[in-house]
Amino acid sequence: MKALSLKQPFAELIVSGRKKIELRNWNTHFRGEFLIHASKSPDLKSMKKFDFETLPLGMIVGKVKLVEVKHYLSKEEHEKDKNRHLASSDWGNYGFILENPERIKPIPAKGRLGFWEFKN
Numbered sequence: 001m002k003a004l005s006l007k008q009p010f011a012e013l014i015v016s017g018r019k020k021i022e023l024r025n026w027n028t029h030f031r032g033e034f035l036i037h038a039s040k041s042p043d044l045k046s047m048k049k050f051d052f053e054t055l056p057l058g059m060i061v062g063k064v065k066l067v068e069v070k071h072y073l074s075k076e077e078h079e080k081d082k083n084r085h086l087a088s089s090d091w092g093n094y095g096f097i098l099e100n101p102e103r104i105k106p107i108p109a110k111g112r113l114g115f116w117e118f119k120n
Contacts, residue, residue, distance in 0.1 A: 001063075003035035003118040005111030008055040009047050011038035013086060015062030015103045021085035023092040027069055028115065033100075035118050036062040037111045050086075059106035060118060070095040 006014070006022070013019035014036055040058040047053070072078040072093040085095055109118060 001033070001035055001118055002030065002115045003037045003060065003109070003111075004115055005037040005039045005113070007046070008038050008042040008057060009050045009052045010043070011036050011061050012052065012055050013050065014064055014098060015101050017101045019084070019086050020098055021070070021081055021095040022098060023085050023087050024094045024096060025092040026114070027071070027094050028066075028096070030115055031066055031068075033063055033065045034115065035060045036064060036101075037109055037118070038106075039111045056106045058108060058110070060104065060109050061106050062101060062103045064098045064101045066096050067099050068097040070097060 004022075010019060010022070014022065038056050038059050038061050042055065042057060047055070070081075072095060078093070081095060107120065
């Protein structure tokens, strides 16, 4: 199954249903369910911002469905979705629209850039 690595707390925010759009600097034609991998190094500034002390690292922590990609062409358009992506436009102008987040029992895994195949 495909997987995508994210720094914590963003992996947690997705599997908990709080983050509904994942921002990237690149587009994808992929649609469907994929695994959420929490990379080994967290974003410490964001951990404090979202009030997390510890979260799983280096693990598959959940799954979610990518249903659409939104291309943000202006800062105003990006700002309208701020409560769904929880980030600034510095994180990218492609928004992966996510549905049906599900937490799973963490599985140790090494991450990679972009979508990658997880073989358990």
